[in-house]
Amino acid sequence: MAHNFRSDVPIDWCPGCGDFGIVTGITQALTELDLDPNEVAVVSGIGCSGKTPHYLNIAGVHTLHGRSIPYAAGVKLSNPGLKVLVTGGDGDLLSIGAGHFVAEGRRNAGLKIILYDNEVYGLTKGQAAPTMALGMKTKSLARPNILSKINPIALALAAGYTFVARGFSFDTKQLKEIIKKAIAHEGSALIDVLQPCPTYNNINSMDWYRQRVYKLDEDKSWDPVISTNDEKAALEKYQKAYAKSLEWEERIPTGIFYQNLTIPSFTKRLDKVVPNYLKNPPAKQQIADSTGHTIVDPFNTFSEKVVEAL
Amino acid sequence: MPETDISIVIGGPQGGGIDASANMIGRAFAYSGLNVISVREFHSNIKGRHSYVHLRVRESVPRSLKYPADVLVALDPDTIFEHFEDVGPGTKIVYDSGFEKSDLTQARMIMRDTSKRIRERLEKTGHPLTVKGMLEAMKEKGGRPVGISFDEIISAVIKDSTVSRYYNTLGAAITLSLIGIPQDYIIEAIKYVFGSKENVIAPNVEVVKAAYNLLIPDVNIDDPPVKPNKVPKLMLTGNDAAALGKLMGGLRFQTYYPITPASDESAIMEEHEDIKWLEGESSTLAKGGVTVIQAEDELSAITMASGGALTGARSSTATSGPGFSLMAEAISFAGMDEIPVVITLYQRGGPSTGLPTRNGQSDLLFALNTGHGEFPRIVISSGDVEECLYDAVHSLNYAQRYQMPVIHLIDKNLANTTQLVEKVDTENMKLDKPDVYTGGPGFKRYDLETENGISKIGYFGKEIFWMTGDEHDELGHVTEDPDIRDRQMEKRFRKLETAAKEIPIEDRVQLLGAKDAEVTLVTWGSQKGIALDVAEKFTAGGTKVRILYLKMFEPFPSEFVIKVLNESKLVIDIESNMLSQAAKVIRMNTGYEIENHIIKYNGRHITEDELYEGVEKIMKGSVKKVVLKNGA
Numbered sequence: 028m029a030h031n032f033r034s035d036v037p038i039d040w041c042p043g044c045g046d047f048g049i050v051t052g053i054t055q056a057l058t059e060l061d062l063d064p065n066e067v068a069v070v071s072g073i074g075c076s077g078k079t080p081h082y083l084n085i086a087g088v089h090t091l092h093g094r095s096i097p098y099a100a101g102v103k104l105s106n107p108g109l110k111v112l113v114t115g116g117d118g119d120l121l122s123i124g125a126g127h128f129v130a131e132g133r134r135n136a137g138l139k140i141i142l143y144d145n146e147v148y149g150l151t152k153g154q155a156a157p158t159m160a161l162g163m164k165t166k167s168l169a170r171p172n173i174l175s176k177i178n179p180i181a182l183a184l185a186a187g188y189t190f191v192a193r194g195f196s197f198d199t200k201q202l203k204e205i206i207k208k209a210i211a212h213e214g215s216a217l218i219d220v221l222q223p224c225p226t227y228n229n230i231n232s233m234d235w236y237r238q239r240v241y242k243l244d245e246d247k248s249w250d251p252v253i254s255t256n257d258e259k260a261a262l263e264k265y266q267k268a269y270a271k272s273l274e275w276e277e278r279i280p281t282g283i284f285y286q287n288l289t290i291p292s293f294t295k296r297l298d299k300v301v302p303n304y305l306k307n308p309p310a311k312q313q314i315a316d317s318t319g320h321t322i323v324d325p326f327n328t329f330s331e332k333v334v335e336a337l
Numbered sequence: 338m339p340e341t342d343i344s345i346v347i348g349g350p351q352g353g354g355i356d357a358s359a360n361m362i363g364r365a366f367a368y369s370g371l372n373v374i375s376v377r378e379f380h381s382n383i384k385g386r387h388s389y390v391h392l393r394v395r396e397s398v399p400r401s402l403k404y405p406a407d408v409l410v411a412l413d414p415d416t417i418f419e420h421f422e423d424v425g426p427g428t429k430i431v432y433d434s435g436f437e438k439s440d441l442t443q444a445r446m447i448m449r450d451t452s453k454r455i456r457e458r459l460e461k462t463g464h465p466l467t468v469k470g471m472l473e474a475m476k477e478k479g480g481r482p483v484g485i486s487f488d489e490i491i492s493a494v495i496k497d498s499t500v501s502r503y504y505n506t507l508g509a510a511i512t513l514s515l516i517g518i519p520q521d522y523i524i525e526a527i528k529y530v531f532g533s534k535e536n537v538i539a540p541n542v543e544v545v546k547a548a549y550n551l552l553i554p555d556v557n558i559d560d561p562p563v564k565p566n567k568v569p570k571l572m573l574t575g576n577d578a579a580a581l582g583k584l585m586g587g588l589r590f591q592t593y594y595p596i597t598p599a600s601d602e603s604a605i606m607e608e609h610e611d612i613k614w615l616e617g618e619s620s621t622l623a624k625g626g627v628t629v630i631q632a633e634d635e636l637s638a639i640t641m642a643s644g645g646a647l648t649g650a651r652s653s654t655a656t657s658g659p660g661f662s663l664m665a666e667a668i669s670f671a672g673m674d675e676i677p678v679v680i681t682l683y684q685r686g687g688p689s690t691g692l693p694t695r696n697g698q699s700d701l702l703f704a705l706n707t708g709h710g711e712f713p714r715i716v717i718s719s720g721d722v723e724e725c726l727y728d729a730v731h732s733l734n735y736a737q738r739y740q741m742p743v744i745h746l747i748d749k750n751l752a753n754t755t756q757l758v759e760k761v762d763t764e765n766m767k768l769d770k771p772d773v774y775t776g777g778p779g780f781k782r783y784d785l786e787t788e789n790g791i792s793k794i795g796y797f798g799k800e801i802f803w804m805t806g807d808e809h810d811e812l813g814h815v816t817e818d819p820d821i822r823d824r825q826m827e828k829r830f831r832k833l834e835t836a837a838k839e840i841p842i843e844d845r846v847q848l849l850g851a852k853d854a855e856v857t858l859v860t861w862g863s864q865k866g867i868a869l870d871v872a873e874k875f876t877a878g879g880t881k882v883r884i885l886y887l888k889m890f891e892p893f894p895s896e897f898v899i900k901v902l903n904e905s906k907l908v909i910d911i912e913s914n915m916l917s918q919a920a921k922v923i924r925m926n927t928g929y930e931i932e933n934h935i936i937k938y939n940g941r942h943i944t945e946d947e948l949y950e951g952v953e954k955i956m957k958g959s960v961k962k963v964v965l966k967n968g969a
Binding site for chain 2: 036064065066068070073078080081084085086087088089090091093094096097098099100101102103104105106108109126127129130297300301302303304306307308309310311312313314315316317318319320321322323324325326327328329330331332333334335336337
């Protein structure tokens with residue numbers, strides 16, 4: 028029987044929350060990819076999104092606010108055979124964890140980052156998240172937001188993510204397909220998932236999104252994938268993706284903005300410098316002999332430090 | 338004949354090859370069969386400011402440094418200005434005669450406050466504010482200046498190149514020739530220091546030969562100390578030893594963010610990614626290199642190392658005070674989630690950025706209390722280079738065995754101390770096998786049915802289980818149930834009791850010296866060797882002195898410590914901090930209050946002579962607290 032990727036833990040998100048659609052998208056993607064459940068792990072931070080690992084029937088860790096990416100990078104880089112998902116909120120990934128979000132673009136370690144983008148901090152009663160526009164006032168705010176917003180797609184492109192996409196939590200069919208492609212992608216992926224927070228964000232509701240979202244691949248000529256070292260063509264695709272990232276308000280694009288297959292993943296880069304990295308990664312090495320003794324030769328390993336009286 | 342015991346200070350501008358110079362001297366002595374200890378002191382600066390290396394050479398293994406120096410080598414005028422205090426009767430001061438006219442007011446790389454102090458000293462004694470003036474002042478203390486024209490010697494053998502580039506080799510060569518070390522040894526050392534760069538080695542060798550051809554009357558130390566002892570040794574700093582210990586202890590995943598004085602550990606590990614294996618069974622095992630990751634910050638370094646530990650890799654990070662402060666939240670998480678992760682904490686002078694390149698032991702209380710909430714941790718400290726190696730192995734083992742964060746304390750002084758390590762005991766170096774779950778689906782990562790508090794561990798990639806920083810049930814899911822909360826808290830802390838029972842007492846605390854001693858010195862960290870040397874001196878002089886040497890601060894060996902202290906007469910606590918933090922830990926755990934303190938917080942290493950004097954003062958009963966001041 029196929030593995031049930033949904034755990035038996037009851038979900039305590041609010042009725043109508045966009046997070047449900049994300050869990051559905053993840054479980055469907057994992058099921059359709061027919062992955063060995065021990066091949067996948069999920070890492071989250073804090074907030075409503077942080078609860079996701081408990082709802083999935085795979086190894087999962089619900090970590091600290093803002094730190095899901097480096098915990099996940101630790102899991103991935105010590106055991107590169109694992110497929111590692113990150114589920115995080117907009118505040119978690121783009122405010123308190125913004126430094127890690129940018130650093131992961133540079134690393135390209137192969138994390139699949141699913142950004143729960145609802146423009147508010149739900150679990151602390153609706154403060155403005157970094158994706159909320161300047162001047163916007165939801166019912167939970169005492170006065171209009173006085174901070175400008177971050178554009179997650181543009182930031183991911185600038186940081187170097189090699190797979191950049193956007194989904195909508197009420198279109199789980201599309202979201203599932205994006206997640207599947209992200210998992211198949213070797214480098215790091217950002218999936219910005221638009222989702223309403225029905226409790227605290229009365230502006231960006233399900234209907235608000237429904238009226239605006241459209242799919243990039245409705246345009247048959249849309250091809251975001253860079254697979255050759257043709258620099259000119261690559262630059263053009265990058266520029267197109269960036270231009271699309273700026274669309275908001277009237278029409279909001281979803282789908283894959285950008286995918287670059289020519290940039291080596293961090294694990295491949297490590298394999299070039301660390302002996303046997305991919306063959307025997309840190310998690311899979313035998314570090315002692317059958318009697319439990321060390322197998323490292325100190326004098327040979329540090330041979331240049333050896334001195335002997337002449 | 339008295340034992341060879343030579344102290345050398347060699348100073349020059351940062352970036353001017355002081356390290357290479359000290360390396361040449363240290364290795365040349367080692368090639369001659371003598372034992373060396375050295376400490377590097379430097380500013381937080383890339384080029385120009387004053388740095389120096391303090392060395393001591395003995396036939397026996399030196400454990401401390403002392404003043405006055407037998408030889409002070411100045412590669413620049415600043416060294417003469419800054420090291421007045423190091424000079425005593427008979428100190429040979431090797432310097433470039435071209436420096437003599439150098440004026441203190443032109444020495445812009447000397448810190449303004451330091452310059453003011455030097456100026457006041459010279460003015461008080463009526464000497465001009467020049468190197469010449471300072472040399473006169475040094476002569477009055479018994480110093481013996483040896484002025485040599487560096488430029489003349491070098492330009493006689495080196496054509497088309499900057500002469501100052503060879504000052505470091507020349508300084509090293511003159512020092513060694515003064516002491517009577519054959520030139521072959523320094524030539525050998527030069528070949529090592531400059532590696533494969535043949536075109537660099539040749540001119541440096543010429544400079545050495547020129548130095549050895551100099552005839553400097555009346556300054557040669559009698560009885561050249563050449564004593565061949567043909568045993569290969571590792572010449573390691575504390576940083577090196579900790580790195581090597583980690584590799585031997587099975588570490589395969591290290592993360593770090595650059596910070597002084599911790600990053601040297603990760604850098605040396607990166608240089609040795611390609612681990613070499615002991616012969617035998619290892620050829621059949623799945624082996625690979627060590628993965629060292631430079632993270633984007635210390636928040637990432639500790640969380641990435643923790644993530645690595647979830648897959649079963651032995652993981653650690655290394656940092657210093659400011660970085661450790663950033664790690665606090667994740668250390669609390671590692672305690673809560675029972676993650677086997679090692680944090681090597683290189684203590685430097687705080688608070689804040691403090692004295693970023695100087696010594697300090699002011700993070701002990703912080704290491705014991707880092708992170709919010711109550712959770713178990715192990716805190717262990719090393720006192721010499723060899724201990725850094727073995728304690729690194731112990732730390733990794735403890736982390737695995739007790740599934741908790743282990744904080745390994747090394748002070749900056751020790752990190753930058755170079756010592757010779759003769760043997761590494763691989764035969765007794767065992768790596769603990771954690772109790773890994775193998776029971777199939779339904780794994781309870783936080784199984785409460787455990788007497789010693791240790792639940793079976795499982796790894797991402799092998800088992801399905803959950804973890805959370807929230808209080809959790811046995812499966813790792815969030816719970817706020819009051820009963821489970823109590824039981825999980827109690828389970829976590831039971832591990833600490835288990836650790837206290839299982840870890841051999843000698844790995845936690847040691848009593849060194851005579852039982853019927855009149856004085857008991859209590860200390861930790863890099864004061865170990867200095868206290869040992871001082872105790873030996875007192876004991877040789879008829880006053881028995883012993884040492885209560887602390888290694889493990891959590892779980893604290895309270896019973897042992899209180900027993901020793903209750904049986905002690907005069908107790909003196911020695912620490913490189915202002916608040917006598919270890920004494921506070923003792924009081925907190927045992928109720929015993931130590932009344933006498935010798936402390937130092939100027940960031941410089943404690944020397945044997947000043948500690949001896951401090952102990953003497955307290956023994957005389959005139960004072961209860963002595964603040965040590967040595968060091969440029």
